[in-house]
Amino acid sequence: MDDAADRRVTAIFLLAISVYFAAQVGLRLALGGAYETDEAEMLVMTPGLRLGYGPQLPLYNWLQLGFFELFGRGLLALSLLKNLLLWLTALLVFMGLRIWLPASGAALAALSLFLLPDYAWEAQRATTHSNMLLVTSAATLAAFLWAVKGGRRIAWALLGIAIGLGGLAKYNFYLVPLGLVLAGLTLAPLRAQILRRRALIAPAIAAAIVALPYRWMIANRDLAFSSVGKLQLEAEPVRQMLPAGLLRLPEGLLALLGLALIVAAGLWLFGRSRSKPVGPGPVAALLLRAAIVATLLTAVGVWLAQAGTLTARWLLPLAFLSVLGVFAALAPRLGRGGRVGLVGFLGLVALLVFTGLTYDRFKEGARRDVDFSLLPERLAAIEGSEGLPVIAEFYTAGNLAAREPLRPVAPYLPFAARRFDGKTVLFLLRETVPPSFEVGLVRAGWPASARFDILSEGDFTLPYMHSDEDMPFRYVLARPVAQP
Template identity: 30%
Template structure:
């Protein structure tokens, strides 16, 4: 395999294609309950919109379009996830092949992406918007390298397109083009690309991509930003110095959490080679290094001017995804191969490529065996089936207590609209005009009664008739004997409000 990869570096993309196809099959083999982000995609797909909540809508748009083609099924969710991840590796690989002389090192850079836990595990487990952001990052880096190396109308347009979809994938993606701009300004050779009139094409294309969501954002700024601000602020502190210290420590921890394993992997695989490249640089290693440093500087400024104390490692993914490319450009400056680059990385990569699908396959049964139940251990299908058998008539709509539950019910019954309390800006006027049987489902916690928020929502859309509630308990997928998840339910017939 090493010889074949050396002679045909593009083989690595076929290998990765097979890997992601395997991951797709694994997702279809494990329980079909949905994770949190998957549920949100299914729920929001009922109402195509220019914006939804605290996350930008790019992934929602693509997923909703795919649901229209393939149907609202788990396959459509898993298919999109793995296609986007494959394209992430593809575009970063194409960028690497433009930056390094040794195509062997380009393969090393691509395989090095497998050492990011956020990319290789968390993205498969339950991420959507972050997956879109790393794809946009890969496309942006490819377009940037192509524009700086061999500028053309197409490369500038692609750069604008990548910037646009990145900004409507995750708001923190803005760090990447900002850091790249500063890195380009610093370099005398690259700086002239900023004064090329074709950069207007990039600006126009990027603006057209973000315009629909930007217009929505102007009217919903509080809704879109409040969740992110709350996550950034994290802890209450008594002084600015304490806040800055906590924020800086959090940033350092996030950096180690996201990129530490990748850096350590390269250091262990190529200790002698990397030690000899510390003071060696070329235009590409300088560019990538400056992008990462400028991004860190911008994050430190953010910590200084805001109340940020909590930086998540996944927020760094659009930036530090380029670390394997940076290390490959450093190794490429050695005239001789001191260490067997590809064979060492391939020895590790093939273990990851084999083990990760197995980990994803056994993790749900393992959680069940130990009684540490995850979202996929809950059998929503069995719960809904039993509820529908108990109610006296079939519902025309479903009201769920939260987005996660709503998405799981919606994928089981895509023929029924599924609502949750709130989200009036998304769902619009939900007042009914005819007598409607509404199935209300909630999670049973300390009390079995219907949550008050659901009752208030029902009263806003019409006049509910008297009803009785019940509960169902269903065993967990791969659960221990006697362990079960419990749901409350009620079939409420609602009449139109007078007048």
């Protein structure tokens, strides 16, 4: 492909992703409704610029805080940041692959991310910190591919920045740089660059970036690691040969990669070029080997932790490397029909995502459809609760904070007890979250032995705007009893 054709492909790619994510911002603003759980979390977990906020790493909170300052604490700031990160993910993947591949191959591989449900669907519908994982993984990939291409110091420095930021995005991010480095060592064209002394610039810069936030985490273990229970670790030290989490690893990977693998198989069977195939070069091998390395590291980690569960979202770094590797290998072998077919299918996916998000807003029992404008009125009807601090799970807490910005509101995290210690507090329990008042107290940071005077308790509901159903809530107005 000549330079003019490369420039044309690049321009079309940039225009396509820019229009798509701008349209997603418009759709979220047009649909409106209540804040989703992760959106609501940002409204109560961005009190100011801090080294740490809770069990999630702080990078997304920092950026969201900046967007709140620019655009106000509302849907515009939330949707702009989310879609900017997703746009940057596609762009950075394209830029990194473009160093080694022609523009058409880099564009097709980057667009293959839309075959991952956590990029095309969940990233729009729900997630926040996972979107930061994606963009920092893309930045790490781009910087790594540049560093091993020419070995320039600036490339290794940018890689260090990307790894440092990724280390402040999600814990499982580290699977990406580890996978790339270990896989790169198995490829002769890359190994020489990785083993050069200047490559040490990257870990040095990354360590400097994460040093203070990680120091905060160590000093605030109860808050920073309050989600460790999600792993359902075994209480007994005896190692099982196959813990339940390990058995769920193939299932989780299939959930993430199923659509991409089906599409790749169809293209391999019906979309390959009839002419002599072009080799994909070392990039595809690097990505596929990195995915294998990351999968093995995950399996070892799950076994060592004796994890009793494993969700597909935790495997997103593996899926990220895998889908890019598959399509980086496939792209040079596709004929014109295969390329047109893939782009057409991705257009259909985009249309289905827009349609599905619209349906998700109005479907029966949709969280966005709950009328939270009535929540302040419901709380005002609870005698003695006027202006008191409220503790609620993220979904309720964020939607309440949006409507009563002057009321102290906290989620069920350990800092709530420290913040409201000695005060009368109104506890809200949505359906079975948390399952009981006692469980909620412990999650909020009070010891199991803490005693409270129950001043009042009861229940209320909030209606759905497009349904006859109501969302049930329970409340407990309680005052701590001073310990002798």
